[in-house]
Amino acid sequence: MTDVKDRLDTPAPPSEPPSLGLVGWLRWSWRQLTSMRTALVLLFLLALGAVPGSLIPQIPVDPIKVSDFYEANPSLAEWYDKFGLFDVYKSVWFSAIYLLLFISLIGCVVPRLGVYLKALRARPPKPPRNLNRLPGHQRFETDASEAEVLAAATKELRKRRFRTESYDGAVGAERGYLREAGNLLFHFSLILTLIGIAWGSLFGYRGTVLVVVGNGFSNSVAQYDDFTPGRAFTPDDLPPFSLTVNSFKATFETEGPQRGAARSFDAGITYQVSPESPEKSYDLQVNHPLSVDGTQVHLLGHGYAPKVTVRDGQGQIAFSGPAPFLPQDANFSSFGVIKAPDARPAQLGFEGFFLPTAVIDQRGPISVFPDALNPALVMTAYYGRPSAEEGKPQSVYQLDKTKLTQFDDGKGDKLRFQLAPGQSITLPDGRGSISFDSYEQWVKLQVSHTPGLNLALAGILLAILGLMGSLFIHPRRTWVRVRTEDGRTVVEVAGLDRGPERGLGDEIDAISTVLKPSRSVKKAEQA
């Protein structure tokens, strides 16, 4: 049998390179690359290559873990870094595997498409000489004429959705052409998906921003805390929307073993598609992103921002407002700093924790519940000589303590204080005071645009469709041959399945039953 599958199934390409010079060598390499065996090996390599990325911390997933790893094992980390193991999925070797796989894929399916198109037009083949060697072979006699039997056979086979072809004294039939179409669709759709993914990573972008409730955000690169553009992205691609976060509410499980587990997050926002357009409101929740102008806004996280007022030694307000603190654990013990570089005569800095539900245990003050039931601010304070603005960007979550001195409490210990909302403390030596006025919440928003996503999705859906065709359609060939012996018509029916046999015998039986002498004859025989 020569059909598409067999052609491709046939012997693996010769494994010895030919001595035919460059062209021969190139052709040999190409054939090696596009063979099933190579595809199999590359699939295994892809599976194997994906694994380290789940075991070793990855820069795009968790950069902090990567730097922790560097600190813990500096020499190993260097080796890992050499092999791109901290960013496996963008590493040269991982890319090489999947690029080879996709070249192999294209090299494999494009020629197959040609073969398939030809096979589509091909007629069902002639019956082989010895039908009785085929599975499900049946032979019987009838009084109907050869022509009658062949006509009835053709009709029956067509009814069973076979494509038929008449030969001299025989009918050839074939069914299941769509299997190969499904297989091709599957492999081509994988290419489509890859194009979609590549498109998204070239032209898309993703940024995150932390917005304290009551504040706004307008979409420009400078406003983001963190921004990852695709290679082909330009800032003009950012749609000019803006939004304001008006409220945020989180609820938590209050009893049982899951006490403290989050139950809902809900941010009330208003937004404008562009400065001129009307304001609309939206209820932003997890699993319920806002879509503006082709851009998605997701609610990624939340936290607390204590509102404090810092007065300096001269009684002037040196800092006032909410300062976002970053949650460190499931009960939202949040770490943060407050900087008052303009305080005089000494500049001031504070560092410590916001505890939404504070209790004191042996280790000191901790938070025991994520909701703000008993908020407290636990801090320590620093002072230093006023320093000129250096213009160097500094993290708002870290205090540069190199030029600062920690206050002490006059008894030889470092100064530490705990404040409830409304309380304040005066710093030693008339250097100023800090008051904890109240607290606000903040939300972390992600703004992203991934243009190829729909293409990738369509690709996978088509791939599944093709896959089902390729897995569930079973090509079958069937032949009916007639011959006249001693005045009676001898009919032979036989078939052949490609791939695992599925009920071939039953179908040959059924076809034979239709062609066999009619029931009245049988009854006569029985009588």
Add this chain to the structure above:
Amino acid sequence: MNSATLASVSNLLVPTATVIYALALLAHTVEWSSGLRVAKPAEKKVLVAADGSEISEPEDVAVSLRSEAASRIGVLLTVLAFAMHAGGVLTRGLAAGRVPWGNMYEFAITASLAVGAVYLFLLKRQRLQWLGLGVTFVLAATLGIAVLALYVPAADLLPALHSYWLVIHVSAAAIAGGGFTVGGLASILYLIKSRAERREADGKPMSAALRRVPTAAAMDGVAYKVHAFAFPLWTFGVLVAGPIWAYYAWGRAWGWDPKEVWSLVTWVVYAAYLHARATAGWRGRRAAWVAIGGWVVFLFNFIGVNLLLSGFHAYSGL
């Protein structure tokens, strides 16, 4: 019924189902062991039983009848246990007022329900009794571990899990997983049977227990069919529904989270399995090994990743 009653009904049904699965496992063990005792030289003359399996004449007949009875009892017990298991999962879901896969305990009872469902669904169509031993082992073990080690009381879900895409994603993955499990077990038995067939061809005797079960070729066919059913479902579950849900919940469709990585690895290994079946020199035993490898990777993804690797796919309560 209020949710506390439902929860206690569930807490009654699931352990009972575990015990009955264990009894079914016992019955299937008897089925196999009574056949193993008589390892006679292969006989030329064979009878064909109603279900197409071969029975040699005549000494084996008594043993074979005993095996047959044990097998039937095993299947009956499995059906009974499955009904209680399904009831247990259902009441658990009703008690929590949501889909029953919010934590490892629920996940274990639901995923094993999928294994039982795939097995029982194929039992009649594919004459799958010969897989009873493996399937009841997996079910009894999974439920046993769930009840003894993973149990947490019913509670509500984390906000990220409130999405119907999650329902689609997890049910597709769990049913595909049921298929992979049945397919993996069939591949294991295929390897055992095909080894016995090769040895028999060399004149070594085949045990009666192995003679009772279908030919290696038939097992291979079943393994392929189950994988062919599970693979598209897995593709849909982890490469369509999963990313769509992740996109809504976390703002990215794919983030190389350990669970995502291992789902992809599982997918690639099964793609390799389907390729192996079409590659000269890889059909048959090597392809079966690839299928078993796929199952191991799948199991690691379902269990190991949750316990060993941190990531977004952490379940509340464990």
